[in-house]
Amino acid sequence: MALSDLILNKGEVIVILSDSTQGIVPADGGAVNFGTVQAINDLCDTTSVGESVWFDKTKAQGFMIISGQIFYKLKEQDISASEIPM
Numbered sequence: 343m344a345l346s347d348l349i350l351n352k353g354e355v356i357v358i359l360s361d362s363t364q365g366i367v368p369a370d371g372g373a374v375n376f377g378t379v380q381a382i383n384d385l386c387d388t389t390s391v392g393e394s395v396w397f398d399k400t401k402a403q404g405f406m407i408i409s410g411q412i413f414y415k416l417k418e419q420d421i422s423a424s425e426i427p428m
Contacts, residue, residue: 345381345406345413353418355389356381357402358411363394363425374422375399377414386418394425 345356357377379393389395402414 348381350381350383352383352385354383355379355386355416355418355421357395357397357414357416360394380413389418389421389424396422396425398422
């Protein structure tokens with residue numbers, strides 16, 4: 343199954359873990375993780391594909407692995423913040 347084949351419910355977002363675009367390093371064991379948005383539902387209000395976001399991995403569901411990369415599905419409201427590109 344390809345990522346483009348997924349049908350997401352309203353407010354659902356697909357994220358992969360990534361580094362902070364601003365060089366911020368999260369504390370070990372901290373709840374905040376950095377990720378890049380890979381897919382969104384068309385009705386998402388505040389998030390767009392390619393955006394770098396902070397999210398709590400404990401509220402996300404790891405559901406698919408492609409080439410060793412885990413994809414996480416979470417609700418748009420569980421995204422803590424978006425990083426401003428530099």
